[in-house]
Amino acid sequence: MTYGxxxxxxxxxxxxxxxxxxxxxxxxxxxxYAFNMISNKAEALRLMTMNSTEDIVRLGPxxxxxxxxxxxxxxxxxxxxxxxxxxxxxxxxxxxxxKEKVAMHQQYGDDEILKYNGKVYQILEKVKIEExxxxxxxxxxxxx
Numbered sequence: 482m483t484y485g486x487x488x489x490x491x492x493x494x495x496x497x498x499x500x501x502x503x504x505x506x507x508x509x510x511x512x513x514y515a516f517n518m519i520s521n522k523a524e525a526l527r528l529m530t531m532n533s534t535e536d537i538v539r540l541g542p543x544x545x546x547x548x549x550x551x552x553x554x555x556x557x558x559x560x561x562x563x564x565x566x567x568x569x570x571x572x573x574x575x576x577x578x579x580k581e582k583v584a585m586h587q588q589y590g591d592d593e594i595l596k597y598n599g600k601v602y603q604i605l606e607k608v609k610i611e612e613x614x615x616x617x618x619x620x621x622x623x624x625x
Contacts, residue, residue, distance in 0.1 A: 483557055516552070
């Protein structure tokens with residue numbers, strides 16, 4: 482999802498409510514806040530790193546660290562998070578701007594992250610099982 486698409490989606494979520502801020506720096510500040518919420522809650526594959534020199538937010542699964550996402554400069558820039566989490570970012574930003582649907586947008590953002598995390602945990606578990614099977618096969622070959 483691009484930065485421009487995120488702004489359009491957020492504007493769409495807010496139809497009939499408050500409008501997006503006209504100052505792009507305000508929207509970027511809200512995006513930074515939404516990214517902080519996401520990086521603290523989501524196991525974003527794109528944010529996982531083993532490079533401790535990056536701007537680290539927290540420990541991730543296994544030996545991974547979770548880095549801080551970069552804020553886009555242009556509307557054509559891709560968001561520095563996994564695609565599905567762009568929808569959570571839009572919901573969180575909408576919750577910060579909305580006058581009447583704050584809790585609803587917050588809940589939808591949280592739900593997006595829960596669904597996303599479930600998928601990531603399945604992937605990580607499958608990779609772990611495949612690695613264990615490879616090690617088991619290697620161990621058997623060395624015995625023979």
